[in-house]
Amino acid sequence: MVDPTSELGEDVDEADAPECAACGEKIIQSPTHRVVTWVEDGRVASRHFCSPECKAEYDG
Known part of the structure; x- marks a missing residue:
């Protein structure tokens, strides 16, 4: 699990990246x-x- 207090843009491995609860996409270096x-x-x-x-x- 990615540290939620980490810097935005920190290098995150896709295997450790969280998934969006709505669409299931991996969230990697996303400003949104x-x-x-x-x-x-x-x-x-x-x-x-x-x-x-x-x-x-x-x-919704």
């Missing part, structure tokens, strides 16, 4: 990458989206 986090059962959970449009579609 969005992460939604929440606490569930005392643990941090997250979903990654490749763009605001994919996030809106997922939230």
Whole structure:
């Protein structure tokens, strides 16, 4: 898993890159990458989206 606090554009291997929760595309060095986090059962959970449009579609 990629460190969510890492610098934008950091070299990320495709095998370690998160997938968009809406379209399934790997997210690599994307300036439109969005992460939604929440606490569930005392643990941090997250979903990654490749763009605001994919996030809106997922939230739809």
